[in-house]
Amino acid sequence: SCPAPPPPRPSGPITVSTAYYGTSSKSCDATRWLAKRVNGRRSATVAVSNEMCGDPARGDRKQLEVTYVCGTIAKTASAFEHRDLYLDCTN
Template identity: 35%
Template sequence: MKFKILCAIALISTTAFAADPAIPEQMMRGRSSQYQDGFRDGFREAVRMMNGGGGGNNQWSRDIRIVRAKYGSNYGSCDFTQRLGRLADGKSSYSFKAGNQWCGDPSNGHKKAATIEYYCGNSLKRAYVRENQVEYLRCR
């Protein structure tokens, strides 16, 4: 992810800072959807940082930034990182309930749990939430 952000920063630094610059689609041609999603996330984050949204103002010290979110069991799992990130990123806390609503039932008939990694400032936190349980993701 850091590499993608650095590449996006280098690409953006040669263009004017617009409120919502166009993502260079030619950089993603022929790439997997996972690569494209990561590139878009890195590009947007780089633009946000270069427009003053993460530099010296220490904004991230109290904001959630989802790094990874998986739900399932040893018999099957799914990744819902982007979906959770859209809901929780930038907030100081987020009430999360683990369940099939995130990405269906990846492991029918087995007990499941969500594993979430997120940053609060420079501190990496982890949450393990069993199916149908609620956990508060917090940055203080």
């Protein structure tokens, strides 16, 4: 007999867990800013900038580090300042 197909993955829409913007030593919390824009969507692209929570490290190259879940599947994403961050819960 054939093996049963694997059960569908328990994916769901984007829910942001944490979002920190800055450098390894200085960062600000962008979780609420990001969650307001992307939670509940299947995929989302946002521009990384100081609009998220201010400039925690003036003159330094900053990065947005995000942890999020798609239903029960945990994912991470990151992008540098002036770049686009892509979050994907489509698969």
